[in-house]
Amino acid sequence: MSDLVAAASGFLDHYNQYITIFLMVSGLYIVIARGNMVKKLVGLSLFQSSVYLLYISAGKVHGGTAPIIDPGFTVYSHPLPHVLILTAIVVGIATLALGLALVVRINEAYGSIEEDEIFERDRDDK
Amino acid sequence: MRNLFAVAVLSSIYSFMMASVVLVLDAPDVALTEAAVGAGVGTVLIVGALYLTKTDESPPIHGMFLPLVVAAGTAAALLFGVSDTPPFGDPSNPVTALGPDYIARSIPETGIPNVVSSVLASYRGFDTLGETVVIFTAGIAVLMLLKRSPARRRGDGDKGG
The missing domain is CATH 1.20.5 (Single alpha-helices involved in coiled-coils or other helix-helix interfaces)
Known part of the structure; x- marks a missing residue:
C-alpha cells in the first residue's frame, strides 16, 4: 500500500512535465498529420509553447513569488528561465512570421496551401 | 475543424491561457510578453496570412496512423525520462540552485529591483x-x-x- 502511495506521489510530483509532454506531442502530431500549412504552423507554435511551460515550471519554487525584489518577501522563483523564455517567445513569433510569409508565397506560386495538392502539381510538372 | 479563422481564434485563446498559467508560475514578464506577442501579434499574423491565402482547409487524404505512431513513440521516450527529473517546485532542485545568487546580486550590481x-x-x-x-x-x-x-x-x- 505504501509503495502505491509513493508511486502515486512520485507521479504527481512531476505533473507539470506530463502536461508539457502532452502539449509537445500534440504539437508534433499536428505538424506531421495536417496537410494545411497554416495548421502546421499553429501546431509548431503549440510545440514551442510546451517548451515555455517546461522552462517556467522548472524555475518555480514552492512558496516563492515573482522575482521582483521587495522587503516583504524572501523566497523568489528562479529568474533565469524567465529571461530565456522571453527571448524564445520573441524568436518564436519571428519564425511564425517567416513561415506565414513562405505560405503566402507558396500560395501565389501553386494556388494552394495544402501539402498534397502542392506535391501533386510538382509531380505533374515533371 | 475546416475553417481556419476558427483555428486562428482558438490559438489566440490558447496563447492567452498559457499567459495566465505562466503568471501563476511567478513569471509576470513572460506572461505580459506571451499575451502581447503570442495572443496579439501572432493572431494578427495568422489572420493576415489567411486574408492573403485561403480560409478553408480541404479534407485530409492520407491516414493518421503514422503520425500517431511517431507522436506516441516520442511521448513514450519523454515519459521514460521524466522519472529522473526533479519534482515540481522543490527548492533543492538543481535548476533553481543559482536563483538566490541572482536575486542577491541584482540590486548591488545593477540597481534594478x-x-x-x-x-x-x-x-x-x-x-x-x-x-x-x-x-x-x-x-x-x-x-x-x-x-x-x-x-x-x-x-x-x-x-x-
Whole structure:
C-alpha cells in the first residue's frame, strides 16, 4: 500500500512535465498529420509553447513569488528561465512570421496551401 | 475543424491561457510578453496570412496512423525520462540552485529591483542583442518574400499561374 502511495506521489510530483509532454506531442502530431500549412504552423507554435511551460515550471519554487525584489518577501522563483523564455517567445513569433510569409508565397506560386495538392502539381510538372 | 479563422481564434485563446498559467508560475514578464506577442501579434499574423491565402482547409487524404505512431513513440521516450527529473517546485532542485545568487546580486550590481530585467539587459545583454538580430533577419526575409510577389504575379499572369 505504501509503495502505491509513493508511486502515486512520485507521479504527481512531476505533473507539470506530463502536461508539457502532452502539449509537445500534440504539437508534433499536428505538424506531421495536417496537410494545411497554416495548421502546421499553429501546431509548431503549440510545440514551442510546451517548451515555455517546461522552462517556467522548472524555475518555480514552492512558496516563492515573482522575482521582483521587495522587503516583504524572501523566497523568489528562479529568474533565469524567465529571461530565456522571453527571448524564445520573441524568436518564436519571428519564425511564425517567416513561415506565414513562405505560405503566402507558396500560395501565389501553386494556388494552394495544402501539402498534397502542392506535391501533386510538382509531380505533374515533371 | 475546416475553417481556419476558427483555428486562428482558438490559438489566440490558447496563447492567452498559457499567459495566465505562466503568471501563476511567478513569471509576470513572460506572461505580459506571451499575451502581447503570442495572443496579439501572432493572431494578427495568422489572420493576415489567411486574408492573403485561403480560409478553408480541404479534407485530409492520407491516414493518421503514422503520425500517431511517431507522436506516441516520442511521448513514450519523454515519459521514460521524466522519472529522473526533479519534482515540481522543490527548492533543492538543481535548476533553481543559482536563483538566490541572482536575486542577491541584482540590486548591488545593477540597481534594478526586477531581476528578470537586470538579467535580460545586463548579465545577458548579448543574448538580447542576438535576439534582436534574429528578429531583424526574419523581418528582412519576410519583406523580401512578400515584396517580390507583385512583379512575379504580373510575370506569371501570362502563363496563367
